[in-house]
Amino acid sequence: MRKQKKQSSGLSLASPRFWPTWIGIFLLWLSVLLPFSWILSLGRLIGRLGYHFATDRRNIADINLRLCFPEWDEAKRQQVLQEHFESLGMGLFEIPIGWWWPPGRLQKLAHIEGLEHLEKALERGKGVILLSAHFTSLDLGGRLLYMFTPFHAMYRRHDNPVIEKIMADRRGRKEVKAIHRDNVREMIRSLKGNHPVWYAPDQNTQRKASVFVKFFGQPASTNSATARLARLTGAAVVPFYTVRREGGDGYNVVLEPALENYPSGDLEADTQRVNDIIEGWVRRYPAQYLWIHRRFRRRPDETDPPIYS
Numbered sequence: 001m002r003k004q005k006k007q008s009s010g011l012s013l014a015s016p017r018f019w020p021t022w023i024g025i026f027l028l029w030l031s032v033l034l035p036f037s038w039i040l041s042l043g044r045l046i047g048r049l050g051y052h053f054a055t056d057r058r059n060i061a062d063i064n065l066r067l068c069f070p071e072w073d074e075a076k077r078q079q080v081l082q083e084h085f086e087s088l089g090m091g092l093f094e095i096p097i098g099w100w101w102p103p104g105r106l107q108k109l110a111h112i113e114g115l116e117h118l119e120k121a122l123e124r125g126k127g128v129i130l131l132s133a134h135f136t137s138l139d140l141g142g143r144l145l146y147m148f149t150p151f152h153a154m155y156r157r158h159d160n161p162v163i164e165k166i167m168a169d170r171r172g173r174k175e176v177k178a179i180h181r182d183n184v185r186e187m188i189r190s191l192k193g194n195h196p197v198w199y200a201p202d203q204n205t206q207r208k209a210s211v212f213v214k215f216f217g218q219p220a221s222t223n224s225a226t227a228r229l230a231r232l233t234g235a236a237v238v239p240f241y242t243v244r245r246e247g248g249d250g251y252n253v254v255l256e257p258a259l260e261n262y263p264s265g266d267l268e269a270d271t272q273r274v275n276d277i278i279e280g281w282v283r284r285y286p287a288q289y290l291w292i293h294r295r296f297r298r299r300p301d302e303t304d305p306p307i308y309s
Helices: 016-031 036-053 055-068 074-100 103-107 115-122 138-146 161-173 184-192 225-233 267-284
Strands: 110-113 128-131 152-155 177-180 196-199 210-215 218-223 236-244 251-255
Touching: 016 074, 016 161, 036 055, 036 074, 055 074, 074 138, 110 138, 115 128, 115 236, 115 251, 128 225, 138 236, 138 251, 152 184, 177 184, 184 196, 184 225, 210 267, 218 267, 225 236, 225 267, 236 267
Parallel strands: 110 251, 128 196, 128 236, 152 177, 152 196
Antiparallel strands: 210 218, 236 251
């Protein structure tokens, strides 16, 4: 193994502390040698195990589903909850597919819709915000889209330095420019250079950067940067998401028409519009959305009792 550079903590990536991570990554690498249907089956199996053993995350997902789909009965909610964990398991094994599968093999999985909407938006010359959401195929979706069009991507640095290094290496090989989620200046620079920038604003956000708008009828602390950036740069906003196809033969990579009359000048209404778009996708593919995130952790009134124990 090539000698690794030391991290700011002083630990080498070859330190025994990171051996379990390296072993896990090696096993994920082995999985990409399997046929695609086997990989998905393996993911479902791991997901079912996660459903039984990851009780904290299962409880979070259950609370979210109760809040967002009060019309469902217990049987329906439990069915989607179990399917969600299977989706999480498949998502785990889709990450190495995105890292290591060659383009020719990946091309067979991608069923792209609406690429013309992105091309039309880029003709304006002011960049495009690719408005996305945290579905369980999020990471692979970026790789699939990149086969059709280059783009820049917002990201959060991974806490594990081994995983962060591998992700950085993979991004470098695909020549995808990665922008840290806090580097707003760099994102503006990319948009002003007429680049598409992939951005998913659908997770709980600190109060100073958010407004409280509805998500499935619940007040949700939501990042308002989509409207702010669109107003500042003149960039078009093109909704984009990736989901697994029902037949198990790949993924739908969907680009929708650029939003019209956006931003409107009403920050709250514009942010609500973003949540409404994402909610529409989630209602169509509820099991594939990332429910294990504490989406409603921050409450409008800080004295409100917590939703998650």
